[in-house]
Amino acid sequence: SVIGDGPLRRELSGRISEGDLRDEVILEGWRDDLDEVYRRTDVLLLPSEEESFPQVALDALSYGIPVVATRVGGVPELVEHGSEGLLIETRTPSAYADAIVKLAEDRDLYATMSAHARHKAALFTMERMIAEYETLYRTLLSESHAPA
Structure with a gap:
């Protein structure tokens, strides 16, 4: 689909x-019912030519869905090749097909990537991001008040 x-x-x-x-x-x-869509998805293909932060990939990872994408924009920061998905070198149908077949045939690899996907997505929760920004701001404020 x-x-x-x-x-x-x-x-x-x-x-x-x-x-x-x-x-x-x-x-x-x-x-609008993306929860239902993700629940019946095995692999997310992200054929983007450009991608700043791949929110759809993060959403898929949170459902344990491995991602197949190219190394564009922020994709490699979110998806590590062989860990949460497969990063292909060319945006060709055969490259995407090869990646899908690899995940379909190697169920152990798929299960490992699925677990890694959920773990990676947990690093990007709103609560965690807020806490990290608070820590950063506190550090910057304390450094700006430090004696020279």
Whole structure:
């Protein structure tokens, strides 16, 4: 399933039809019930050309879903290759397919990545981020008041 909508939908729909993939690839469009979507997802493919902070990848990790993506933007900071997912070198269908097959065939690897995914997501909770900012601000304030 492809979740979301955008300017490439018409082109993607055409390619799905041309490849006679209508039974394999479903364009679901915009969904508000992402909890349900994540619960039935095995792998998140993130085919972004650019990505500052991949929030959708963080959301997937919190459900224990390994991520397959390229090394763009902030993706490598969140997803370590071989730990929480697989980072591919090229944005080609065959590279994504190879990564999916690897995860499907190696259930031990999948289970390990799933556990690592949940652990990594726990590092980015709102509570933890607030606590880290408070610590940073306190440190900066104490340093600014220190005698020269």
